[in-house]
Amino acid sequence: MRIVNIITLTIIGVFLLASCNNSRVYNKYKDIENHTWHKDSIISFSFNAEDTINHYNVLLNIRHNSEFRFQNLWLFTISTDPNDNIAKDTLECYLYDNIGNPLGQDYFFLYEMPLLYMQNIKFPSQGEYKFGIKQAMRDSLLTGIESLGLTIEKVNNGKE
Numbered sequence: 278m279r280i281v282n283i284i285t286l287t288i289i290g291v292f293l294l295a296s297c298n299n300s301r302v303y304n305k306y307k308d309i310e311n312h313t314w315h316k317d318s319i320i321s322f323s324f325n326a327e328d329t330i331n332h333y334n335v336l337l338n339i340r341h342n343s344e345f346r347f348q349n350l351w352l353f354t355i356s357t358d359p360n361d362n363i364a365k366d367t368l369e370c371y372l373y374d375n376i377g378n379p380l381g382q383d384y385f386f387l388y389e390m391p392l393l394y395m396q397n398i399k400f401p402s403q404g405e406y407k408f409g410i411k412q413a414m415r416d417s418l419l420t421g422i423e424s425l426g427l428t429i430e431k432v433n434n435g436k437e
Contacts, residue, residue, distance in 0.1 A: 301431075329399060360402055
């Protein structure tokens with residue numbers, strides 16, 4: 278009975294903590310099949326922007342396990358706005374430090390590293406914004422990446 282109470286309180290605590298971040302307007306994850314990301318596979322997200330006044334940060338969240346054998350991860354990104362304007366970028370994210378310790382949050386055998394993709398941006402038009410992410414490593418099949426997430430947070434410039 279005591280175990281059931283502890284589990285129940287833990288679940289309630291997780292939901293309360295998750296709901297405390299009211300600046301987060303979008304947060305989605307896509308699992309990578311068999312934790313193996315093919316170089317031609319694009320992970321896609323879409324976000325419907327209604328607010329064209331406030332500023333936002335866009336983050337990529339990389340979840341990986343110990344099968345990932347590199348210190349860093351290179352990514353190609355492409356974003357499209359509602360007017361079909363396209364922006365491409367190349368990003369580098371360090372997942373391990375120089376001596377091999379994982380960076381970011383450690384969830385036992387799963388690690389999560391946030392990467393700031395776009396900082397303090399405004400969405401100039403209302404409508405659907407699309408984001409596509411490809412791995413840009415030399416290996417055709419990249420093992421150890423479990424999922425990729427996209428988070429959009431409203432920037433609090435001291436105003437509420």
